[in-house]
Every structure is written in C-alpha cells, then in structure tokens.
Amino acid sequence: MATSSGVLPVLKNTRRRVSSWARSDEYATIKLVVGVTLLALVLRLVSLGQRVAHFDEGRVAYWAWHFGDTGSFAYRYIIHGPFIQHVDRWLFAVIGPSDFAMRLPVAVIGGLMPLIALLFRRHLRRTEVVAVALLLAVNPVLLYYSRFMRSDVLVAAFMFAAFGFLVRFYDTRKPRYLYAVAFFMALGFASKENALVYVLTWLGATGLLLAKVLVLPNGFRDAVLFVTDTPSAGEIRDRVVGRVRGDIALVVETVRSFRARHDSPLGVFGIYVGHVALGVVLFAAVSLFFYAPRGAGVAGIQHPPAPPSAGSVGFWEGVTNPALFGEMLQTTVDRVVNQWGEWLNPASEKTLDDYERHLGVFVKAMAYASAPLTAFAGLGYVLDRLGYTAPRHLVPFLFYGGFVSIFGYPLGTDIGAPWIVTHAVVPLAVPAGVALAAVFRWGVESLSTDDETGVAIAAVVFLLLTVLVANVAVTRVYTNTTADSNELVQFAQPDQSVRQALTEMDRVATAHDGGPDVVVYHGESGDAYDDNNAYVEESRDTWDDAWWNLQPTCLEWHNTLPLPWYFAASDANVACENQETALGVRAMQNQPPIVITQVYDSTVPRERLRSAGYTNESYMMRTSGYKNTFTVWTHEEYADNATVE
Template sequence: MVSARSGRRRAVVAVAAATLLALALRFAFLGERVFHWDEARVGYWILQYQASGEYAYRAIVHGPFVFHVNEFLFGLFGTSDFVARAVVAAVGGLFPLSALLFRTRLDDVEVAALAGLLALNPLLVYYSRFMRSDVLVAAFAVTALGLVVRAMDTRKGGYLVAAGAFLALAFASKENALVYVGMFAGATALLFDARLFTARTRGESWESAAHDQLRWAARGLLAWRRALAGAALAFLAVTVLFYAPRPAFYDAFGDPSLIPGVLADATWGAWQEFWGTWGVGGVSREQSYVAFLEHAVRTLGATSLMLSAAAVVGFLAERYVADDPRDLVLFAGYWGVASVVVYPVITDISGHWSVTHAVVPLAIPAAVGFRLVVDRGRRALQSDDRVGVGLAALVLLAAVAQMGVVTAETSYIMPQDDDNTLVQYGQPASDMRETLDAVESVAESHDDGTDVLFFGDHFHVYGDYDKTEPSGVADTNWFNRLPLPWYLERAGAVTDSTVSVSDLTNCERSVTDREFESCRAPVVIARAGHYGDLNPVLSERGYESWTYELTSRNTIFVVWVDTDAAGYPSS
C-alpha cells in the first residue's frame, strides 16, 4: 500500500513537472512570430467587438470563446500578439493536468507518460502558441471526458456537473466539438460491440450480453439523474454565457423581458447559424480526400512519429495481449484512428492544425506503449541485462529527443519558414516585425486623412463594403491584405485602396480631397510587381521601402513608409 501511494505521489509530481514545462514552452517568445492569416482575421474582428461592444456569433470565425476572453484581456493588457495568444497558451500549458483524471484507468507510469506527451508533442506546442481554437476544443473535450471517468470511478456527481461545463467550453471554442461527441459515441459503440462479440467466451449469448449492458446503462442513467440534470444545466449556462449576443446579454439583467430572446439567440439561433454555414453550405474545397488524408499522415509522421508508433504498440498490446483489456485505452485508440480518417472529410483547408485532433487521443495508447518499454527496462535491470536496459533507455531517449528537436525547430528556430513542416500557406514567411512596428507608430501619429494606402488589384476592394462584419468583406480582396488588418486596426489606422498611379502622384490641392489624402498617405503597400511604377515617385518624396512575403511563399509585397512622417522611429 505504501509503495502504491508512493508511486501515485511520484506520478502527481511528474504531471506537475510536465505542466510547468508545458507552460514554459508555450509562453516563451510567444509574441515573436508574425500573425498567421487566420489569427489576424479573428483578431481583427475581436478588435471590432472591443470597439463597438456588439457581438453576434458568426460560424465562419468559429466559436465565441476567444472573442469574449480576448476582448476582456485586451481591455486589461492592451492588444499584442502575445496577449492574443495567451489564453490558448495557458489552456495548452495546463492540458497535461488532465492526465490525472484518468489515474484510476492508467497506471502511474502511463499517467506520467500521457502528461509528458501532451506537454512535449510538437503539434500541440505549436498550436498552443497560435490563436486558433483547436487546442482549446481538444483540451476542454478531453477534460470533460476525464471528468466523466472520475464520476464513474468515484461515484461523485459533482464531476459530472463539471463535465457538462467543460463540454460547453469545448462547444464555445469551436464547432468541431460536435465531432468529439460523435467520436465518443462511435468509440462507445465499438466497445459495446466488443462486449457482444466476446460473449461466447464467457459462456453467454450475444442477446443476453446486450440485455445486461442496456440494463446496466439504464440503471446508471436513473441513478445519476440529478447529476445529469446538473450537467445539462451547467452546459446550458456556459453556452448562454458565451453564445448570447452582446449587449443584449447584459441588458437582460436589467430587463427580464429580454431573457427569452437572449436564450433563443444563444441556443437555437446559434445552431441555425452553425448549420447554415457548415451544415447546409457544406465543405467547399478543390483538393481530394486522398490528398488531404495523405497530408495528415505526412504531418503525423513528421511531427509525431514516436507517439504514433507507441500508440500502435500500446493499442495492439492492450487489445490482443492484455488479460483484461482496458476500455479507456481501446476507446482512445478507436477515437484516434477515426480522427485520422474523418478529419480529411470535414475540413475545407488542409491545415496541420486538424491533425491535433488525432494526436490527442492517440497519446493515451501511446502512453501505454511507453510504459511497456519502461517495464521491459525494469525487468532487464532486475535480471542484470545491460543490453535490455540500454535498449529501453535508447527508445525513451529517442522519443524525447524526437519531440524536443522537432518542437525546437517548428516553434522557435523557424516558426514561420516555408521549410517548417507546420507552416501553412497563410503564415507570412518574412519577419516583418520591425517594419510593422514602424507602420503602427506612424499610423498612430498621423491624424490627417488616409494613413495606409493599398495599391493594385490584389489589394483593392471595389465598391462599398463593411469591414466590421465577416460577411461584409466576403469574396473581396480584403482577405488578400491579411494579416495586415490586425496590425493596422489596433493602431487605429485609416486605410484606403486604389488602382490608379495618379492617386499617388497628383498631390495638388486642385484634386479631390480623397485623392489628396491618398497621395499624402505616409504608408503605401503594394505587390512587388508594382515596384517599378511606384518606387521612383515615392523614393523621391522620402519614402523608404521594405520587401517581404505576405504568405509562406510567392506573395511578395512592398511597404513604403515616409521617413519624415510623425511617429517614424529615429535611427
């Protein structure tokens, strides 16, 4: 008993150490990488929410969690890349703690290994340092599952209520929380099928086994009815908190007559918005399922090779070797494989971030695989088998080294290089931080008309448009400017665009006010192909230029800044 308690204590210490390491890895140099296009578009509309106080769920920019949390954080700490990513980094850094929720279903080494994998996996580290909601939904959904397991193992209904709240947080983070629920249901169905299939080995018929399982489930639902009701209420409360429109949500506290409408908007209204965007509209893309699946498998191999190999070993050992296969390990194995296969069907962009939803469940059987290596090393040590000890140590060292090296390369050494396995097309390849700082400083100081002028068909938005709403800029060239709108909006920059060179050359008062303002804009941005037309005019007027890649490749653009403008950094 003392030995078991001591082992459990060591597991808790290991999980705590893994969590501290995870937090350090996620917060170190968090603001260094320039925003990805996806980070920028969501960040831009969070700034619009902060400025207007008005929010309504828009499925195209995913769940409301980061909107409300970051709107609050921006008010406290200001707007920066670091602050915008902090909530994802915090949740991702605390994710290893969820391993403790499975401590009755995994042994001490497996709990520690699971925490280590969640802390060190390169995919999870990279996307915990990214203002996307994939790590959020994964962490919240897995925590909800762990709380359900704890409720079953301790018979305490409070865990189930907490599970309802965390599941709601997963739904508030991103719509694919629905996929997690589907995966949970599918994996449970496979466990049920296994009970029926193996009934003959226990001297039962499959019919009697099915009857016993269904009766057990019905009794459980009846016994847990109060806790289930509490979980449902917790789910509803958190859902309304995040999905309710603003300022109607706050107004309802002073006017109870608004409550029914707010509840409807936060539930049925949100569902209609989701279904209208991702259900009826479906997934629109050009590449095939096979191409997306191949991309996902390659990403797994490049970033999570040791985890994937350990997951295969752990699942097979649990399924075919263990005397009493554990439901949790089989459940996670089914869930992980299904995620690899299903996500290429439901994603519209072949983004590496979707692979995180396979890595997370695979970490559980992978922890079992690494425990098998530790057990082999222990037996070798007891029998004085130095070769066996060395091989076990080598495997574990190789696993840690693989995760460490890939994490260092992808998150710190080359976080936005095209050679980085995890860099997606929308990530600017150039480190333009110094120039962006100069542009923001000039825009903040300039108070006479247009601050930033975009030039050329690639950036020009024709006609009237409402850039404060995602639907207002749909199918326009505004998206070609990303991630610049995030940086310009937080500086309060007044922007405009043109396709006419004369707008930059006719600076006489005889032209229209708009032409005069455009001509005097202290910042001009254009594709590199326009350099020959613009640079002679702008350089003569004292503008300095810098050239960067606005995406990971083949989108070269030029930024000109008036070196005499107020706010331009002195050398």
C-alpha cells in the same frame, strides 16, 4: 564493460530513491504531472508573440478587438466558436491588443492539458499517467498550435477534459463529475463547432468497444486462435453459441450486480436522471453566456455598425430583466440554429481529389511532427490487445477515436490544414503513454536483474525519442515558424520578415499626427484587376460599402489579412488609393509615412516614390505565389528614426 558496471550502480541507486519517494508520497504522481504541466506552460509562453499572425489569427483577432471597441457581438460560424472572442476581448482591455495577448488563452489552456491525464488514474499505472502528461506537454503539433490563435487546441482540451470527467463519473458514480462534464462540454462547443465531432467519435468508439467486449474479449488472441485452429463448421457454431451465451450472462450479471449494490435501483436511476437534467441546464447556461449577442448584436458588426444602444436585447439585458429574458433567449437560439445549419450544410462541390489532398496534408504533418507519438500509440494498442499490459477499455477506446480521426477530419474539413492533426494526437496520447511507460518499466526491470542489454535498449529508445521530439520542436515550433518547408505551416502564413514592417508601422501610428499613417495602393483595373489578390477595391464608388464592418472598407479585406488586425491593434489611420497620379501627388505633397503596394502591380510609380524620399522593402504575405508579395515604402523622415527588432 567497466563503464557499464559503473553506470548500473548509479542507476540502481537512483531507482531505489525514486521508488522510495513514490511509495512514501501518495501525491507523487500528482506532483510529477504538475511539474510536467509547468514545463508545458513555459514551452508555450516563451516568445509567444514573436511569430507574425496567420490569416486566420488576424481575422479572429480583429473581431475580438472589434467586440471590445464597439461593445457589439453576434455569433458567426465562419469565425468559429465565440469563446476566444470573449476571452481575448477581456484580455485586450487589460493588457492591450497584441499577438501575445491574442494567443495567451490558447497557450494557457494548451499548457494545462497535461493535468487531464490525472482523470484517468484509476485506469492507468502511475508511470502511464506521467507518460501521457509528458506527451501532451511536448508533442510538437500541440506545441505549435498551442502557440497559435485558433480554437482547435481549445476544443480538443475542453472535450478531452469532459471525457476525462465522464470517466471519473464512471469510476466513482459521484454526480459532481457530471456537472464537470456539462461545463467542459459547453466550453468545447463554445470554442468550435467540431465539438460535435468529438461526441460522434465517442459514440463510434463506444460501439467498437462493445464489439470488442462482446466478440473479442481477449483481444487478438481470440482471432488468432480462431484462425490457427482451423475449426470445423460444428466447432464454429459451438464457439458462436458459446460467445452469445457468455455475452448474455455478462449482461445479466451486470444488471444483478447493480441491483445487489442498491436498495432501490429505480430510485438511484431517478436521482441520476435528475443530476443529468441539472447538468443539461448548466450546459445551456454556459452556452447561453457565450453565444448570446452583446450590444447591438448583428447590427453592431455590420457596416455601418449600429450603436450598442440600438435596441437589440443582449445577454446582460436578458439576465437582468426577466421580462426581456425570453426575447434574448429566442434571439440566441435562432442565431445558433441558423449558423449551425450553415456549418452542417455539406459543401456540394467537394470531390475525392479534395479529400485526398486534405488527407495528404494531414498524414504529412502527422508523419513529420508527430511520428513518435503515432508509433507509440499503435504499440500501446497492440500491447493492450495482446495482453502484455493489463487490458483496459480506456486504451482501445481512445485509440479507436484517434485512428478514426485520421481519416474522418480530412473528410469533414473544407481546408486542408495541419492544425486538424490536433484532434487525432490528443486521444492517441493515452495509448502512446501506455507504450512509453511499458518501455520504461522494461528498462527498470532489466536494471533490477542486471540486464545491461535491456537497460541499454530502453535507454536508446528514450534517447532517440527525446532527440526526435526536440529536433522537431526546435526546427518546426521555435524556428522556421513561417517557412513553406515547415509541415506545420499553412499557406496563409506571412513570412516572419514582415515583423520588421509591422513594428515600424506601430511606431509611426503612435508618433504620427495628422493625415493617414498608411496608404494602401493598387492601381490595376479592367481585365488586369485580380479580385483574389488585389489589396484595394477596384471601384472608388464601393470604398464605403461593406456588409460586415471590415475596416478599412476600401480594402479587399480578406486579401490583406492579417494587416487589418495590425491596423486595428496599432490604431493606425489607413487610407486607400487606386490612381497612379494621385499616389504620386500624395507622395510628393502629403508624404504619408508608409505606403503599401503590391509587387505584381504594374502601375506602382516606383521612381516617383523613391524621388519623394521613400525606401522600400518587399515581403511575402503568404508562403507561396508571386502575387502574394507586397512592398512597404517608408518615408525617409520616419525611416531614419525607425527601430528594427
């Protein structure tokens, strides 16, 4: 008790000082949210380039590099939205291609996401705004995938910002917010196609919200009273009639209120229609900038790539020459319609087992990496519905959107991956912030009344929350980032030990001159050849054939990802080999610095490589499967001077 008596005065004094500062500084909330945002940026930028690139990261990074290397770009839905390719292309030109550079845009935009909480400040208390910002900053799912070069965090941030500006327009009726909505929606659609799902989610949540307002305006209390009173048939009829009359009166009063506030309602409506039309133009302009082809367009990304001057009308040609603008616009629209049509085409082979598997991945990742936020989101919704906090439409709206996402995204995705949890976590952060702030306020109120038990309970809740989040962040975001046991890791992730080989390859490519820097070998053929795992094309006749300009074309390119990204970033000279004898001759005579083979390949001349002066280390290209292990053979002449990170 003595200890408690000594702690409470200190806490009370701290509370008085903080409350005094918050009351005297009208920008206190903004300053706190900015501080949280700076924390979010630091958490995302520290050791950003350490983890080895995932399959998807390597694939998209390669095409961003290809854009910068050739000057040609064309939208392909399989790479997702063009936003990251444009931004990374510019970054690579400034600071060079690297894992840090390719992830930097996602890290920065993910780190700035807590600022979006300020857009809801008319609907949330100051403590709730800060709580929402804090959850967006430290949630482990958002942390991990803000340090991952995929567009899920990008589309989540841009569409959440667009929604926030839509709320600001509702609050203020100022048209400038409509333009912000258009701008951020355009960025969202340029980031990833599932921006469309956000719009559908908003429409669905709006329907549920209207049902709540018109049917259960007082939340759960209406439903509870309706059941507990065991009404008669006449009472049920009277209640329904009364509810309908009340809803009609609500609509009539809303219309009258609008007419009373505006001298010319039709004129005001016309003005807003004009602003919406200009917003659509802004959306189209930003979208055109990102989606329009560059250089030789599609021909420039096919093999062999056409030069940028091959005759395609790209964005800059169209905007600088009015005579070509129509052709550029038509080319862009046709390409977008074609690619979006393919993306929207449902996979006919998808089964209930696929959905259950994808849902299982989603729920597992959410349970292990986002359990506190999910639990607090449910609590925040219940508090709102029961009236323990001031009922606000924003809270159930975003809870509906997040809750539906849990079941909707596994249905719409073709890959069961934990990154889709991002799209549920972001909207759920608002009801979760409401609950977190409520616990904080209850603790403060207990402190003001010397309720030691209440203070202790609130302190324990915050301590447990901090420990849980910190533990997941440390063990899932900053360590074990490629381990199969990590619920946030998707199976196409190479083991972190591959970094050593990649560092050596980069050093060799820089220092070595003359002949291939790397020789990739696979010698199986006939029935033993595995298209899904082999690194080298079986037939030498197809080594120079490819539809897209996937360099080196002799590789089974997608089986080797993310190695092609590292080959490109290191400017490595890569050759292929599929004959055991020929590889032995290369090893004895030409002695390429690095040879890459596969452990399951029975034709690898291991002893000849060792006798030629090669040492070897094996690594996992994926998190599981014996065929996903590859071996890097380094010649002693180069290995002696290698530096290992």
